[in-house]
Amino acid sequence: MSSNLADSSQPTRPAIAWIGLGIMGSPMSENLLKAGYSVTGFTLEQDKLDRLAKAGGSAAGSIAEAVKDADVIITMVPASPQVEAIAYGPEGILENAKQGALIVDMSSITPQTSVDLAKNAKEKGIRVIDAPVSGGEAGAIEAVLSIMVGGEQADFDEALPILEALGKTIVLCGPHGSGQTVKAANQLIVAVNIQACAEAVVFLEKSGVDLQAALDVLNGGLAGSTVLTRKKDNFLNRDFKPGFRIDLHHKDMGIVTDAARNVGAALPVGAVVAQLVASLRAQGDGGLDHSALLRAVERLSGAQV
Numbered sequence: 001m002s003s004n005l006a007d008s009s010q011p012t013r014p015a016i017a018w019i020g021l022g023i024m025g026s027p028m029s030e031n032l033l034k035a036g037y038s039v040t041g042f043t044l045e046q047d048k049l050d051r052l053a054k055a056g057g058s059a060a061g062s063i064a065e066a067v068k069d070a071d072v073i074i075t076m077v078p079a080s081p082q083v084e085a086i087a088y089g090p091e092g093i094l095e096n097a098k099q100g101a102l103i104v105d106m107s108s109i110t111p112q113t114s115v116d117l118a119k120n121a122k123e124k125g126i127r128v129i130d131a132p133v134s135g136g137e138a139g140a141i142e143a144v145l146s147i148m149v150g151g152e153q154a155d156f157d158e159a160l161p162i163l164e165a166l167g168k169t170i171v172l173c174g175p176h177g178s179g180q181t182v183k184a185a186n187q188l189i190v191a192v193n194i195q196a197c198a199e200a201v202v203f204l205e206k207s208g209v210d211l212q213a214a215l216d217v218l219n220g221g222l223a224g225s226t227v228l229t230r231k232k233d234n235f236l237n238r239d240f241k242p243g244f245r246i247d248l249h250h251k252d253m254g255i256v257t258d259a260a261r262n263v264g265a266a267l268p269v270g271a272v273v274a275q276l277v278a279s280l281r282a283q284g285d286g287g288l289d290h291s292a293l294l295r296a297v298e299r300l301s302g303a304q305v
Contacts, residue, residue, distance in 0.1 A: 243289050
């Protein structure tokens with residue numbers, strides 16, 4: 001790779017600004033540094049900025065400082081209000097990014113927020129793609145995320161080498177907002193899958209079966225899934241350290257149920273699981289990993305959790 005970088009015929013790599021260095025953003029930005037990109041980051045927590053600097057990135061003191069010289073601005077924040085907060089206003093991305101810059105919003109937000117951001121950015125000469133991800137913290141660390149993109153083909157093509165340093169399955173799904181729509185469907189499938197696994201775990205344990213053996217054999221057949229592979233140890237060890245928090249999945253279930261209502265799609269099972277996620281959050285478990293849906297099934301089955 002170093003010989004390529006030294007070759008003057010090679011195009012220079014885009015300068016990247018990264019806004020939002022949380023559970024997902026920190027390892028993702030570090031993967032870009034490992035791939036040879038320069039990354040200037042901004043986030044609200046000083047320890048996360050220190051982590052980026054230690055990994056070889058540059059810490060900025062504000063959004064404006066982070067984005068002013070960037071060719072590509074990647075955002076990874078929790079929800080639509082945070083995307084709007086970092087994008088708009090005098091200190092936001094749109095007022096401070098250079099013309100022609102490309103925003104890659106990897107947050108999971110409402111499709112409409114993505115559509116509005118793209119429209120408002122276009123008036124400033126700034127391009128946007130929505131590129132939410134699936135794969136959780138492990139997928140972020142291992143750079144094997146699935147990335148669902150909405151936007152223009154040319155902008156997708158420009159971003160692709162960067163996205164290839166972050167994920168394994170990268171697909172343009174349609175116009176602005178399409179990535180968010182597919183992500184909403186992803187979160188529906190994941191939540192229902194975790195709930196089914198959680199119910200199976202409680203059923204198996206109450207039946208006196210060896211849980212480790214049962215989950216291994218189930219995961220080798222049609223009941224197997226990425227969810228079961230990734231979350232099996234969480235279930236076995238009751239380890240709910242957050243890879244993806246219930247609070248965020250609650251937000252995502254709101255997005256998918258609302259979007260489905262708008263297009264006239266019925267989500268009977270999804271609606272029930274959305275209520276179970278909301279219930280778990282109301283019981284104080286919002287900061288736990290979404291595999292903690294197991295705790296809700298245990299409570300319903302008479303356990304003191």
